[in-house]
Amino acid sequence: MKFLKIPAATISRLSIYSRALEELAQSSETVVSSKKLAEICGVNPAQIRKDLAYFGQFGVRGVGYFVKELLFDIKKILGLNRQWKLALVGTGNLGCALVAHENFTQQGYIFTCAFDVDPIKVGHKLATGLMIHHVDELEEICRQTGAEIGVICTPPDRAQDIANRFQQVPIAGILNFAPTQLQVPPTCKVENVDFTVKLDNLAYHITSA
Amino acid sequence: MKFLKIPAATISRLSIYSRALEELAQSSETVVSSKKLAEICGVNPAQIRKDLAYFGQFGVRGVGYFVKELLFDIKKILGLNRQWKLALVGTGNLGCALVAHENFTQQGYIFTCAFDVDPIKVGHKLATGLMIHHVDELEEICRQTGAEIGVICTPPDRAQDIANRFQQVPIAGILNFAPTQLQVPPTCKVENVDFTVKLDNLAYHITSA
DNA sequence: GCCTGTGAAGACGTTCACAGCA
């Protein structure tokens, strides 16, 4: 079924299903129907079945889905059945908050290196013990530590330069917190996390309500 | 033209256009074509014209758009021609990083109050001077400070409770950083900022590339 | 000639409705 093009929205929902299933597993639920899972995740039940259908058949007709099995399968689909090594660039408030964020580690995302341009920071360690290197060493240290995903927490005017350097490593994915549209080759996947856009959405909806 | 239903994606793009136009204005560009703006924002030129068409006619045929005028108009559409008061709940690493975030203030988003449950934090001030109140006082202080948008930076298991309390204020919009699907009445608009979902997207795309 | 504004066409994603099976 890998031939069909899978909607990006499907992947995001799988991630949400996975979280819901983890909670269900902790509540010792063994079976869940698409209807119940849909309620928890706030989507249409048919949507869940369609999303899963892209990857195979995971349920039992008349019964539903076995929570642990489905969780395992979804994690495998998403590639979460292993650890992912992250490289942080920009150790400001936000960058530090991310490194300290427990959810990441729980889900198998590990920061293996951190970078900054501030000479006062370079050579020192973050609260978690992670050493801060100068951005000039980015390519070398990323390769040494085997970083696979880059996390950009720099001011917007520095972000594109960092994205370019990541291509030299090369790094396959970038999580971009800088409010800029990065230009990268198609071999590199970028996901933007854009607080301001989200706030603007709220402002618009409140204004025109 | 307000009768037509406007795609959510259009609003998000307007926000991105607005940022691009701000940069153009700073570079002293006076006119921009949909083609050029599209390149900067990484979208189709027709998309930009369609997005704007929902709200009126802003360009000059054969010429393009006047940067400052269009910027002004888009900001007005989004409701960014005024200040917005934010209430922060959860003063962990992430919450503190947000309060300190300069982009917010620049765009007219101001934190007017902060809350936590930790008795060690309550009564103290954040680095910006913002006093931390106990969550029990949320409704009262939000009303006093006129907070319009709530920002949830609590652990996921506390997020729904906070969302409920926000309804009592009432608050019209929530920016939710907790990895949970909040249940709220239709009068309250929620925007989720979900790092883990984004990382999972990267993991998936890298894995199945 | 050039670029916007926009109806029409096309692509895409979601929901329906029911067949298939425990």
Add this chain to the structure above:
DNA sequence: TGCTGTGAACGTCTTCACAGGC
């Protein structure tokens, strides 16, 4: 009976292509 799996219908968003106007 109950719930999954799925083709078909539907609705939405994006892109095309060209008319309209500077």
